[in-house]
Amino acid sequence: MVQPAPAMTQFLNSVLSQRGPSAVPYSEDTKWLIRQHLVALTTAFPSLEPKTASFTHNDGRSVNLLQADGTIPMTFQGVTYNIPVVIWLMESYPRHPPCVYVNPTRDMIIKRPHPHVNPSGLVSVPYLQNWTYPSSNLVDLILNLSLHFGRDPPLYSQRRPNPNTNPNPNPNPNPNPNPTPHPHPPPNYGNSSPSNLSSSSSGYPHAHAHPPPRTYPPSPYPAPSSRVQSTEDPSEVFKRNAINKLVEMVHGDVAALRKTREDEMEGLFSLQGVLKQREESLNRGVKEMQQEMEALEQQLQMVLMNTDVLEGWLRDNQGKKMAGLENPEDAFECADVLSKQMLDCTAADLAIEDTLYALDKALQVGGVPFDQYLRSVRALSREQFFHRATAAKVRAAQLQAQVANMAARSQHYGC
Amino acid sequence: MSTKFRGSQEHQHGSSSSSSNTSHVPPAQAAGLVAILKDKSVDELRKLLSNKDVYQQFLSSHDEVKIQNNVNDDLCKENLQLADENLRKEPRVVELRNQYKIICTTELAVAQEKLNELEKQKEEMLKLNSPLYLLQWIQEAMNNTEEESENLHQQVLDREIDLGAFLQKYKKLRTAYHRKSLIHLAARTSNI
Numbered sequence: 001m002v003q004p005a006p007a008m009t010q011f012l013n014s015v016l017s018q019r020g021p022s023a024v025p026y027s028e029d030t031k032w033l034i035r036q037h038l039v040a041l042t043t044a045f046p047s048l049e050p051k052t053a054s055f056t057h058n059d060g061r062s063v064n065l066l067q068a069d070g071t072i073p074m075t076f077q078g079v080t081y082n083i084p085v086v087i088w089l090m091e092s093y094p095r096h097p098p099c100v101y102v103n104p105t106r107d108m109i110i111k112r113p114h115p116h117v118n119p120s121g122l123v124s125v126p127y128l129q130n131w132t133y134p135s136s137n138l139v140d141l142i143l144n145l146s147l148h149f150g151r152d153p154p155l156y157s158q159r160r161p162n163p164n165t166n167p168n169p170n171p172n173p174n175p176n177p178n179p180t181p182h183p184h185p186p187p188n189y190g191n192s193s194p195s196n197l198s199s200s201s202s203g204y205p206h207a208h209a210h211p212p213p214r215t216y217p218p219s220p221y222p223a224p225s226s227r228v229q230s231t232e233d234p235s236e237v238f239k240r241n242a243i244n245k246l247v248e249m250v251h252g253d254v255a256a257l258r259k260t261r262e263d264e265m266e267g268l269f270s271l272q273g274v275l276k277q278r279e280e281s282l283n284r285g286v287k288e289m290q291q292e293m294e295a296l297e298q299q300l301q302m303v304l305m306n307t308d309v310l311e312g313w314l315r316d317n318q319g320k321k322m323a324g325l326e327n328p329e330d331a332f333e334c335a336d337v338l339s340k341q342m343l344d345c346t347a348a349d350l351a352i353e354d355t356l357y358a359l360d361k362a363l364q365v366g367g368v369p370f371d372q373y374l375r376s377v378r379a380l381s382r383e384q385f386f387h388r389a390t391a392a393k394v395r396a397a398q399l400q401a402q403v404a405n406m407a408a409r410s411q412h413y414g415c
Numbered sequence: 416m417s418t419k420f421r422g423s424q425e426h427q428h429g430s431s432s433s434s435s436n437t438s439h440v441p442p443a444q445a446a447g448l449v450a451i452l453k454d455k456s457v458d459e460l461r462k463l464l465s466n467k468d469v470y471q472q473f474l475s476s477h478d479e480v481k482i483q484n485n486v487n488d489d490l491c492k493e494n495l496q497l498a499d500e501n502l503r504k505e506p507r508v509v510e511l512r513n514q515y516k517i518i519c520t521t522e523l524a525v526a527q528e529k530l531n532e533l534e535k536q537k538e539e540m541l542k543l544n545s546p547l548y549l550l551q552w553i554q555e556a557m558n559n560t561e562e563e564s565e566n567l568h569q570q571v572l573d574r575e576i577d578l579g580a581f582l583q584k585y586k587k588l589r590t591a592y593h594r595k596s597l598i599h600l601a602a603r604t605s606n607i
Contacts (some may be wrong), residue, residue: 011602077446078453082537247445249470254444254479261483268490275497289511296518303526310533316528317540328552329598343597351589358568358585367572378581398554 008042008050009035015052024052024090025063033094033134034066041138047082048142055088059198071101072142074149079240083149084108085123087138097131100145100238110157117154132150231255338398345391352384444479546602553599558591 015024016031038050048070055065066089071082088099100123104110110117116125127136127144130343334340359376362368368376452460462469474480542548564585571581 002562048430078449085453208599239457239460242457242464243449246452246460246463247448250448250474250477251441251444253474254477257474257480258483261487264487265490266576268487268494270495272490272497275494275501278501284502286504286507286511289508289515293511293515293518296515300518300526301522303523303530307526307533309528310530310537314536315534317544328549328556329595332598332602343594347590347593349596350593351586354564354589354593355582355586358571359582361568362571362578365572367574368578372578376578380582397472 009039012038012050022064023126024066026066026093030094034089037094037138039040040065041068041142044139045070045072045142047073050086055090063091065091068138072146072149074146074153076150076153078243080236081153083145083153085145087141094136095133096135097128098141100128100141102154104155107157109157111152111154114154115152116148243322243395285335338394338401342391342394345387345394348387349384349391352380352387356380456461479550548600550599553602557592557595558598560588560595562590564588 012035016026016035018024041048042050048068051067051069052064053067054062055067056062068087068089069085071084074081074083084103084105086101086103090096090099102110102117102121102123104121110119110121117123123145125144125148127141130136156357245395334343356377359368359380363370363373455463463473464470475484567576567581567585567588570576571578571585
């Protein structure tokens with residue numbers, strides 16, 4: 001830093017002290033302040049370089065002015081970029097703000113619409129609009145621009161990532177253009193100038209006149225700047241590249257991990273389904289077994305109960321059987337007393353009839369004497385008569401009972 | 416002049432890099448990661464790039480990875496629980512099977528056998544006391560009485576018995592016979 005100060009200071013002293021047609025049009029009482037602003041600027045932002053150049057106003061007037069040409073560092077999404085700009089110190093500077101133009105290269109395009117940069121590249125920010133003499137200065141201006149550009153970059157590239165490799169070797173050739181500044185200024189300057197800026201023929205000879213006597217002094221100036229930039233850049237570049245690579249690595253790994261996890265989850269869900277099916281199957285089986293057990297218990301209880309009932313019945317009826325019937329006809333009873341009398345009389349009558357028949361047979365064979373036969377027949381007939389008479393009475397009684405029963409029914413029907 | 420050229424190219428590089436990031440990585444994820452990585456020093460970044468373990472550790476601390484791991488762990492835990500519950504049902508099943516076997520082969524079989532025996536006795540008893548059986552019994556008794564009467568009649572013809580005694584005995588037998596016959600007829604015609 002100590003080295004560029006003298007060279008740049010000599011340059012500024014020389015320019016500001018000049019008289020005549022090539023003199024810069026700043027008032028004498030402000031030249032000291034202008035010198036201070038430019039010295040502070042180059043100290044804080046080595047990437048910006050003070051120069052003199054011809055500025056053509058809209059009305060056609062050309063004037064030789066001081067400018068700061070170079071790049072403004074800006075941080076966007078954690079990465080540091082450099083925005084190329086030109087800062088013109090107008091005739092009324094520093095009482096009025098300088099004119100700042102974004103100076104895109106061939107590969108860059110001004111974003112439109114942009115809140116702070118118009119299509120021509122002219123920059124408009126509150127700091128410039130609120131410029132106050134003598135407190136406003138170039139260093140604060142650049143810091144302010146850096147913040148605004150960081151929030152909303154004004155430039156983007158229309159090229160593919162491949163050209164990115166070019167910037168790395170460029171810092172090295174920086175000293176090379178310095179020994180031969182003559183051929184570079186015209187084409188690059190002309191190409192990159194905004195519509196409001198133009199290089200007149202008078203400006204060119206002036207630039208040509210300056211390089212020869214100052215070829216040596218500017219040479220040490222850019223070298224330290226380049227070195228400082230180079231020292232800072234490798235670290236920043238590496239950090240940016242590392243972050244980019246890590247972001248991509250993490251993204252790729254997370255995607256791969258998600259895929260793996262999804263497959264695992266699918267397997268686990270299938271397993272869960274199978275396990276739940278088995279759980280249902282087991283529950284169903286256990287329930288069925290329990291139901292079967294209950295049915296079995298009920299069957300057992302039923303059998304035991306039936307056993308008890310049968311035992312009781314057998315116990316009761318066993319006694320009955322032992323006391324059992326001596327005559328089978330005793331199992332049947334007559335409906336009423338009359339019926340029983342009728343049965344007895346009829347049986348006796350028929351029995352006597354059979355006995356008489358038997359006597360006849362015996363008499364024919366000569367088994368019994370005639371006199372005994374006659375006596376027996378008389379006795380049996382007499383007995384038979386009694387039985388038949390009783391039967392006749394019983395039948396009459398039964399008939400009367402039946403008639404009474406019918407009468408009772410008829411009376412009931414009548415009611 | 417040369418400084419401007421260098422700066423321009425650097426900007427171009429940055430711009431392209433940003434564009435490249437946007438196309439590959441979701442913006443939200445990239446922004447989150449950049450915010451974390453930006454705070455790290457160059458040495459830390461170099462370590463992340465070169466050391467596999469450090470990188471894996473960093474990856475594990477990522478929120479998205481944590482979420483996925485948690486979900487996976489929860490599902491594994493749930494599956495283990497289901498499997499454990501299923502296995503714990505086996506003793507229950509074995510116990511039920513044993514009880515079933517015991518009841519089938521011992522208690523129920525014995526009770527059933529006893530019941531069958533009693534059923535048999537009941538059937539025999541009912542058979543002996545059934546109306547049909549009684550009718551057959553009466554018929555048999557009638558036949559016996561008839562035969563006895565015939566024998567007695569034969570005796571009187573052969574003069575083996577006194578007439579008076581014969582008459583008394585014969586009349587009694589015939590009375591019994593006819594009584595049985597009438598009851599048998601009535602029983603058969605009734606609606607028992």
